[in-house]
Amino acid sequence: MTMGGHGYDGVERRGLMFVLSSPSGAGKTTLSRLLIERMGGLKMSVSATTRPMRPGEVDGRDYLFVDKPSFEQMVKQDELLEWATVFDNRYGTPRSPVEAALSAGQDVLFDIDWQGTQQLREKARADVVSVFILPPSAADLEKRLHSRAQDSDEVIRKRMSRASHEMSHWAEYDYIVINHDVDEAFAEVQSILKAERLKRERRVGLVGFVRNLQSQLQG
Ligand code: 5GP
Numbered sequence: 001m002t003m004g005g006h007g008y009d010g011v012e013r014r015g016l017m018f019v020l021s022s023p024s025g026a027g028k029t030t031l032s033r034l035l036i037e038r039m040g041g042l043k044m045s046v047s048a049t050t051r052p053m054r055p056g057e058v059d060g061r062d063y064l065f066v067d068k069p070s071f072e073q074m075v076k077q078d079e080l081l082e083w084a085t086v087f088d089n090r091y092g093t094p095r096s097p098v099e100a101a102l103s104a105g106q107d108v109l110f111d112i113d114w115q116g117t118q119q120l121r122e123k124a125r126a127d128v129v130s131v132f133i134l135p136p137s138a139a140d141l142e143k144r145l146h147s148r149a150q151d152s153d154e155v156i157r158k159r160m161s162r163a164s165h166e167m168s169h170w171a172e173y174d175y176i177v178i179n180h181d182v183d184e185a186f187a188e189v190q191s192i193l194k195a196e197r198l199k200r201e202r203r204v205g206l207v208g209f210v211r212n213l214q215s216q217l218q219g
Pocket of ligand 1: 023086115
């Protein structure tokens with residue numbers, strides 16, 4: 001299997017930034033995990049955050065948990081590709097792992113909000129593919145927030161009221177997936193990534209590939 005900067009067909013390609021956004025509880029974390037497990041050549045961007053760690057989370061895997069002064073320092077030193085304040089906490093994408101992955105020809109998956117997506121789009125429109133995940137209903141969203149049992153009732157109430165604000169940004173995204181069923185939603189997100197990987201403009205090796213084909217034909 002050819003990886004790195006090449007597609008499965010051996011043609012060199014620019015890496016892309018694959019962004020998933022949604023209100024919390026719409027299933028984005030599960031979809032991200034499935035993508036990383038099942039798609040080759042895709043690396044998760046691990047964000048830095050000032051929010052407290054939830055039960056079951058691991059520092060360095062789910063987030064880099066940092067205090068406010070350390071986060072401010074990262075901002076000052078321009079170490080973040082984008083950052084935003086969400087639910088009174090700061091979240092941001094460390095720049096260097098993303099640049100390293102992209103230059104090694106890997107695609108990078110981001111679980112970030114609409115504010116971060118706007119910033120990435122401003123920086124690298126041609127390399128950003130964005131997907132917004134919607135829950136099928138408000139009742140479904142609330143059920144999922146309760147079932148993950150990680151947050152207090154007050155936090156859940158806050159997240160529900162933020163959900164409608166977050167959803168108002170759906171039209172800024174390239175693709176919209178409604179998560180009725182996780183397998184179905186995963187298949188849709190996977191198709192988007194597969195198709196985007198085949199986009200002509202990203203496949204910088206095509207010129208050489210076709211030239212080679214033509215010279216063989218002309219024999
Ligand atoms: P949670 O606290 O539930 O893990 O995340 C809250 C929100 O912050 C989610 O919408 C998530 O997508 C967003 N988020 C996580 N990391 C980042 C980041 O690095 N940048 C931005 N802009 N948003 C982030």
